[in-house]
Amino acid sequence: MWKAGGVHGWTFELFLLGAGIVAGVIGTAGGITSLVAYPALLAVGIPPLTANITSTLALLGSGAGSALRAKPDLDGHSPTLRRWMPPIVLFSFGGAVLLVVTPGGVFDRVVPFLVLAGSVILLLQPAITRWQARRDSRLSPTAVRVAGAGVAAYNGYFGAGSGILMIALLLLTTEPRLFRANSLKNVILLAADIGPAVLFTLLGSVVWRAVWPLGVGALVGGLIGPSVARRVPSRVLRPAIAVCGVVLAAYLAGRAY
Structure with a gap:
């Protein structure tokens, strides 16, 4: 059973409320909600695995807030959502089952490299798109399915970092405009996170005292984030997201190695 240790009174809740707001804005505008939320939970003394599970539940607020604001960016993408959502939801739930059944550390060692790869792909996406156009080539349907299942x-x-990987995949396959790909990612991953959240609630170790302040903050940040994404130029937002991804990859590598 986790205890708050040296954190007393409302300091714990206020800290996580603020962290949730920042995480919600960063996540819905750029795809890396966990850049703030996960380290914040570790900072108040919650163990890594429990922090991961608690973060998944709390950050549903960020997904809900961003999904509510995503409609203007989804025009014409109903077929995309119908095609992508079922397999993404299914494989995401499978990943949650894997975590509950075998919470080993091997996969954690791969995580930093996945986040770093997504950051590099996001940064290079315009050049990759131009290269694809010159060669009149696209990723094969099989490659897209395998990549989507992995993410x-x-x-x-x-x-x-799953958000940044999903944005990179959407940019390369479906939607070349960053702010629209980001909105697609927000809606798809909200649907994908519901099953794991239910599973973790039933079987996982959840610090409920941390869920509500982080979740409320993430909901507020999630409502603000899409407006930020629409107003910030892609030439600014893209490298900013990529830098955040590199920072997160370095942080996770430091913990894993």
Whole structure:
């Protein structure tokens, strides 16, 4: 049973409320909610695995807030959502089952490299798109399915950085505009996170005292984030997200190694 240790009074809740707001804005505008939320939970003394599970539940607020604001960016993408959501939801739930059944440390060692790869792909996406256009080539349907399944399973298993991986995949396959790809990611991953959240509630170790302040803050940040994403130029937002991804990859590598 986790205890708050040296954290007393409302300091714990206020700290996580603020962290949730920042995480919600960063996540819905750029795809790396866990850049703030996961380290914040570790900072108040919650163990890594429990922090991961608690973060998954709390950050549903961020997904809900961003999904409510995503409609203007989803025009014409109903077929995309119908095609992507079922397999992403299924494989994300499978990743959550894997976490509950075998919470080993091997996968954690791969996580930093996945986040770093997504950050590099996001940064280079315009050049990759131009290269594809010159060669008149696109990723094969099989490659897209395999990549999508991998991102979804990772989202259910650990989640930190899964948003940036999903944005990179959407940019390369479906939607070349960053703010619209970001909105698609927000809606798809909200649906994908519901199953793992239910599973973790039933079987996992959840610090409920941390869920509500982080979740409320994430909901507020999630409502603000899409407006930020629409107003900030892609030439600014893209490298900012990529830098955040590199920072998160370095942080996770430091913990894993």
